[in-house]
Amino acid sequence: QLTNMRGLTAGTLKLSVVTTAQYFAPHLIADFCRLYPHIDVHFTVGNRQQIVDRMEQGEDDFCIFSHPPQHEGYQLVEFLPNRLVAIAPTNHPLSQQSKVSWKEFCQAPFLMRERGSGTRHAIEEHLKQRSSQPNVRMTIESNEAIKHSVMSGLGVSILSEHTLTFGGQSGLSVLQIDQLPIVTNWYLVRIKNKPVTPIADALLTFVKQMDRQALLADIE
Numbered sequence: 001q002l003t004n005m006r007g008l009t010a011g012t013l014k015l016s017v018v019t020t021a022q023y024f025a026p027h028l029i030a031d032f033c034r035l036y037p038h039i040d041v042h043f044t045v046g047n048r049q050q051i052v053d054r055m056e057q058g059e060d061d062f063c064i065f066s067h068p069p070q071h072e073g074y075q076l077v078e079f080l081p082n083r084l085v086a087i088a089p090t091n092h093p094l095s096q097q098s099k100v101s102w103k104e105f106c107q108a109p110f111l112m113r114e115r116g117s118g119t120r121h122a123i124e125e126h127l128k129q130r131s132s133q134p135n136v137r138m139t140i141e142s143n144e145a146i147k148h149s150v151m152s153g154l155g156v157s158i159l160s161e162h163t164l165t166f167g168g169q170s171g172l173s174v175l176q177i178d179q180l181p182i183v184t185n186w187y188l189v190r191i192k193n194k195p196v197t198p199i200a201d202a203l204l205t206f207v208k209q210m211d212r213q214a215l216l217a218d219i220e
């Protein structure tokens with residue numbers, strides 16, 4: 001079907017993604033734009049709550065979440081795994097251990113994403129299931145600022161593996177902990193009864209048919 005739609009020459013695709021998706025979504029959009037080079041793309045980034053609000057206002061053709069809002073009026077297309085891992089500075093004592101216990105990890109000063117973050121939501125669910133409490137030292141509203149704070153020795157954290165790609169892991173170690181990673185999935189989400197533009201339809205077909213392994217290889 002994709003080739004049939006190559007006649008598509010103009011128009012705008014509106015896409016909003018949660019902050020953790022900003023590491024891979026541009027690669028997906030680049031592959032799509034190679035097929036449809038004349039389209040315009042409006043790309044917005046926010047935390048989960050900000051993108052939930054945009055979704056409710058019907059602002060975009062699609063949103064990308066790993067924890068999509070539960071709503072029977074939304075169509076969800078699952079397309080990639082999202083693994084959340086524990087990080088510490090490379091010179092931290094925990095980074096020298098081949099296995100770190102969950103209990104010991106929870107005692108280390110922890111840097112947490114802000115309320116409204118999907119990453120924080122996943123971490124809190126994981127902690128609740130294990131009746132564990134983290135030793136929260138700071139709340140930080142950015143994956144990048146968390147990484148730099150971890151590098152500078154302020155504490156440890158749990159972030160999506162996507163945030164560590166393209167050399168973004170330098171100065172950081174991923175800790176080996178039995179209870180991790182937290183595995184979630186990425187979803188492309190649209191409002192079912194919102195009219196589908198030809199470009200939105202093309203993106204839906206593209207995501208359903210794309211070579212997931214090739215995209216994963218591109219972003220690792």
Ligand code: PGA
Pocket residue numbers: 018019020021046047048049065066067113116117118119120
């Ligand atoms: P966020 O995104 O932490 O930036 O909200 C990740 C997610 O929704 O899983």
